[in-house]
Amino acid sequence: MAAFFSLIRRDLQLALRQSADLAMVLAxxxxxxxxxxxxxxxxxxxxxxxxxxxxxxxxxxxxxxxxDRLFHNDYQDGALELIVLGPQPLILVVxxxxxxxWLSTGLPLLILxxxxxMMLNLEEAAxxxxxxxxxxxxxxxxxxxxxxxxxxxxxRRAGLLMALLVLPxxxxxxxxxxxxxxxATTGFNWQPHMLYLGAILAAALPLAPxxxxxxxxxxxx
Amino acid sequence: MHRFANPTRFMKVADRLFPFVSAxxxxxxxxxxxxxxxxxxxxxxxxSTVRIMYIHVPSAYLAVMIYGVxxxxxxxxxxxxxPLADLIARASAPVGLVFTVLCLATGSLWGKPMWxxxxxxxxxxxxxxxxxxxxxxxxxxxxxxxxxxxGSKPAxxxxxxxxxxxxxxxxxxxxxxxxxxxxxxxxxxxxxMPASMLQPLLVMMAAFTFFYLMVLVIRLRAExxxxxxxxxxxxxxxx
Numbered sequence: 001m002a003a004f005f006s007l008i009r010r011d012l013q014l015a016l017r018q019s020a021d022l023a024m025v026l027a028x029x030x031x032x033x034x035x036x037x038x039x040x041x042x043x044x045x046x047x048x049x050x051x052x053x054x055x056x057x058x059x060x061x062x063x064x065x066x067x068d069r070l071f072h073n074d075y076q077d078g079a080l081e082l083i084v085l086g087p088q089p090l091i092l093v094v095x096x097x098x099x100x101x102w103l104s105t106g107l108p109l110l111i112l113x114x115x116x117x118m119m120l121n122l123e124e125a126a127x128x129x130x131x132x133x134x135x136x137x138x139x140x141x142x143x144x145x146x147x148x149x150x151x152x153x154x155x156r157r158a159g160l161l162m163a164l165l166v167l168p169x170x171x172x173x174x175x176x177x178x179x180x181x182x183x184a185t186t187g188f189n190w191q192p193h194m195l196y197l198g199a200i201l202a203a204a205l206p207l208a209p210x211x212x213x214x215x216x217x218x219x220x221x
Numbered sequence: 222m223h224r225f226a227n228p229t230r231f232m233k234v235a236d237r238l239f240p241f242v243s244a245x246x247x248x249x250x251x252x253x254x255x256x257x258x259x260x261x262x263x264x265x266x267x268x269s270t271v272r273i274m275y276i277h278v279p280s281a282y283l284a285v286m287i288y289g290v291x292x293x294x295x296x297x298x299x300x301x302x303x304p305l306a307d308l309i310a311r312a313s314a315p316v317g318l319v320f321t322v323l324c325l326a327t328g329s330l331w332g333k334p335m336w337x338x339x340x341x342x343x344x345x346x347x348x349x350x351x352x353x354x355x356x357x358x359x360x361x362x363x364x365x366x367x368x369x370x371x372g373s374k375p376a377x378x379x380x381x382x383x384x385x386x387x388x389x390x391x392x393x394x395x396x397x398x399x400x401x402x403x404x405x406x407x408x409x410x411x412x413x414m415p416a417s418m419l420q421p422l423l424v425m426m427a428a429f430t431f432f433y434l435m436v437l438v439i440r441l442r443a444e445x446x447x448x449x450x451x452x453x454x455x456x457x458x459x460x
Contacts, residue, residue, distance in 0.1 A: 147382060151375040155365035164361050165379060168354035171347070211378055214299070218374040 003088045004096045011100030015069070025066045026108055032058050033116045044121045051120035052130055052181040058116070059109050059134060060170050063141040067162055070101050070149045071216065081220055090213040098139075098146045098209065106138035129184040129194070133177040136197040143201075143208035144169045150215035172200060228445055231305055235438045242434045249428035256421030273331040275422055278406075279429035280324040284352060285390060287317030287433065291359070292384045295377035307373045308448075310380070311363065312440035316433060318356040325349060336400055344393035345401035348386060355383040369451065 015022060036054050040046055074080035083093055113134055114127060122130070148166035152158040180193035257275035264271035294310035297303040328346070329339045340346065363376040394403045405413040412419055 147378075151362060151379055152365065154371075155362070155375075156367065157365070161361055161365050164354070165358045168351045168358065169382065171351055175347075211382055215375055215378050 003086070004092055007083075007088075007093060007096040008100045008103075011097055012104055015100070015104035021066065021069060022104060022108065025062050025105060026112055028065065029058055029062045029109060029112055030116065032061070033119065036120065048121040048123055051117055051122035052126055053178055054120060055113050055117050055122075055130065056133075056137075056174055056177050059113060059138065060141060060167075060174060062109055063105060063138065063145055064163060064166055064170075066105050067145045067149045067166070068159060069105075070097060070146055071153060072149065072158070075153050075219070080216065084216065084220055090217065091209045094146060094150075094209040094212045094216070095205075098142050098212075101146075102139050102142040106142055110134050110138060123185050125184050126181045129180040129190040130177075132194055133180050133197060136194060136201055137173045137177050140173050140197070140201050140204050141170060143204040144173075146212040147208050147215065150212040150219065153216065153219040173197065176200070226303055226305055228305055228308060232441065232445060235441065239435070239438045242431055242438065246428055246431035246435050249424055249431055253421055253424035253428045256424055261418050261421050262415075267335060270331060270334050271418075273327055274418075275425045277324060277327040277331055278422060279426045280320045280327060281349070282426055283429050283433055284317055284321040284324050284349070285387060286430075287313050287320065288352060288355070288380075288383070288387060291317060291380050292387075295380040298373060298377045299381070307377075308441055308444050309437070310377065311373070312437055312444050313433075314356060314360050314363070316436050316440070318353070318360065320429075320433075321349065321353045321356055325353065341400045343399035343401055344397040345390070345399050348390040348393050351386050352383075352390060355379075355386060359383070 033054060036050070037047055040050070071080060074083070084090060086093075110131070114131065117127065117130060145162075145166055148162045148169075151165060152161045155161050176193045176196045180190040180197075183193060184190040253275065257272055261272070261275075263269055290313055291310050294303075294306035294313070297306040298310065325346075328349075332341070333339050359376050359380055362379055363372040366372045391404075393399065394401055406422075414422070
């Protein structure tokens with residue numbers, strides 16, 4: 001357990017010291033969001049209609065773009081090999097790295113999301129489902145992303161490949177996240193959709209680190 | 222199963238079966254097409270457009286079935302390092318991809334006259350679209366490494382992760398209210414279709430399955446030859 005927490009501390013420290021990476025992801029999130037009012041026109045009704053979807057898609061893309069930070073640097077400088085050789089179970093190691101990654105990427109995105117939603121004139125009733133959905137959904141994105149990142153270790157054009165692997169698996173999260181907001185703004189109960197997201201998180205929490213760990217193991221063979 | 226782990230031994234059997242499979246495919250296709258295009262009745266609502274079904278349903282069935290084969294082979298690659306399973310998975314993926322495209326394309330051609338739209342984002346279509354993306358990702362991952370043998374295990378893991386999509390495809394029409402009609406073949410109370418339409422449909426499905434087997438043997442031969450050329454190159458042999 002001590003190793004688990006020290007791994008999280010190490011990854012968080014690394015993320016903070018290379019804070020330019022994090023800043024770039026957040027900047028991408030904001031800049032890409034500000035393209036939409038320019039593209040579809042500043043009409044508040046239209047923007048409010050698409051706001052939730054835009055926030056969700058951009059959160060998804062931001063997570064995906066920073067996925068190479070998860071294992072790739074450690075893979076290149078050999079640290080990953082040492083970590084794998086250590087006595088800790090690899091599944092826990094992956095879980096720790098994903099947790100640190102979520103704390104350093106998912107959480108800032110979560111804090112930034114309502115600001116962007118406001119810029120895009122999201123309805124007031126939609127904020128709570130949006131934030132709950134992101135709170136449950138971004139860890140799933142990080143977990144599934146870890147599988148994609150581990151699978152593409154050592155591949156040519158790993159970034160593009162990762163998008164191809166990960167985006168189809170992100171779709172269910174996106175669907176439930178957005179339908180909850182749809183339900184909330186049309187006056188229906190949005191909690192059931194959150195239960196689905198929670199169920200996906202509960203399934204991904206043990207399964208995704210398992211798949212990622214076996215992918216890492218064969219990448220280091 | 223492990224008796225045929227040796228590809229040479231397996232290919233000997235496969236080569237012997239190949240003429241029967243090809244002949245079976247041609248015979249079934251001829252019978253199925255006759256039944257589908259000429260002998261089967263028109264639908265009382267859809268008219269002749271219902272005949273798209275005889276291509277659409279077998280393609281959909283093969284798209285899902287081949288993904289099942291892919292996943293089963295991937296599991297045995299990861300568990301037993303079965304060399305033949307790796308070759309079968311490699312050879313099957315593009316075939317499955319093509320049938321997924323065929324399923325989406327014929328579905329869209331059928332959707333335009335019947336539903337008035339080429340495409341609708343309902344659960345069945347979206348999950349088949351995800352299947353298409355999974356096939357693409359699988360093939361891309363398989364070929365993403367400089368050493369061609371290196372891609373087979375990551376791709377196998379991806380194929381197993383993608384299995385979650387198969388039950389979603391099957392049950393999407395029951396779980397959500399969709400534009401796509403609910404299941405009419407695999408039902409507890411038997412197929413909801415008159416025998417005059419069911420029979421050509423089943424023949425077409427059998428013909429498509431034989432086609433898959435035929436293409437699989439051809440592609441396995443090619444994979445096999447490619448692997449042999451690679452080893453020859455590595456060992457430095459020249460002509």
